[in-house]
Amino acid sequence: MKRIKLLGITLLTAAISFSCSSDDDDDITTEVDLNAIAIKADAHVQTSTLPQPILDYVSTNYPDLTIRKAEIEDSDTYEITLSDETELIFDMQGNFLGVDDDDVDDFGDEHLDPSELPQNIQDFIAQYFPGVGIDEAERENNGNYEVELDNDTELIFNANGEFLGRGEDEDDSYDDDDEEDINPADLPQVILDYIAENYPDQNIIEAEKEDDGYEVTLNNGVELEFDLDGAFVSAEDKNGDDDDDDNDDD
Structure with missing residues (x-):
């Protein structure tokens, strides 16, 4: 009789242990590495390195x-x-192809309304980035989805x-975290005066404020650096010719 009771207790304990094990298995969730890196389909490039026909067309x-x-x-x-x-869309030689209309999939990448993203992507963002909105969503030519959040985080x-991971350019030297695009009219007057005097035939095609100064790109591809006080620091053209002497950069 004692042996029967002991056997019964053993079987009950085993059943409880199996039940608990099954519950634990049900609770197991796949861990997500939010710091994983995925290479974006599109690669940022510096404005000064664009083909001259593109700079001319925009200007x-x-x-x-x-x-x-x-x-x-x-x-x-x-x-x-x-x-x-x-x-604007251009081919690799700088020939103008057309204006990319977000409502028409005419140049490959498909712009999406956040509500058009697959539900599991929407759920993922809601779970891991609560309270952060979606600024831009695209379906790339390679089939991947690229999502830019309101806090500038890019997810692939x-x-x-x-x-797959956070979006990163294939060229990991590109980093625009410390750059702020500004209207050329908002540049310090000393910078505008310098450009008017030294580059009278050129227009500003891009202006950025950085942590340590200003970066201005002209429509001939020359990239000018100024410190926070507006003093000239250096010039570099799209071919990589440096000029650190503000008396010889004309």
Whole structure:
């Protein structure tokens, strides 16, 4: 009799242990590495390195606007975002192809309303980035989804909506975290005077304020650096020719 009772207790204990083990298995969730890095389909490029025909086209056709962002798309085209959010598409030689209309999938990448993202992507963002809105969403030519949040975080998901990592350019030397696009008219007057005197035939096609000064790109591809007081620091053209002497940069 004692043996029967002991056997019964043993079986009950085993059943409880199996039950608990099953519950634990049900509670196991896949860990997500939010610091994982995924290479973006599109690569940022410096405005000063763009083909001259692109700089000429923007300067001629949009003289009152500046370039806010330049990218090489995975379709081997340049996408240029202007200060009024107009997106221009050029081929790799700098020939103008057209204006990218966000409502029409005419140049490969498909702009999406956040509500059009797969539900598992929306759920992922709601869970891991609560309270952060979606600023921009795209479906790339390679099938991946790229999502930019309101806090400038970029997330990459595959075609099934599975998280791949935070977006990063293939060229990890590109970093615009310390750059703020500004209207050229808001540059210190000393900088505007310097450009008017030394580059009278050129226009400002991009202006940025950085942690340690200002960076100004002219429509001939010359990139000028100034310190926070507006004093000239250096000049570099798109071919990489440096000029640190403000008396010889003409």
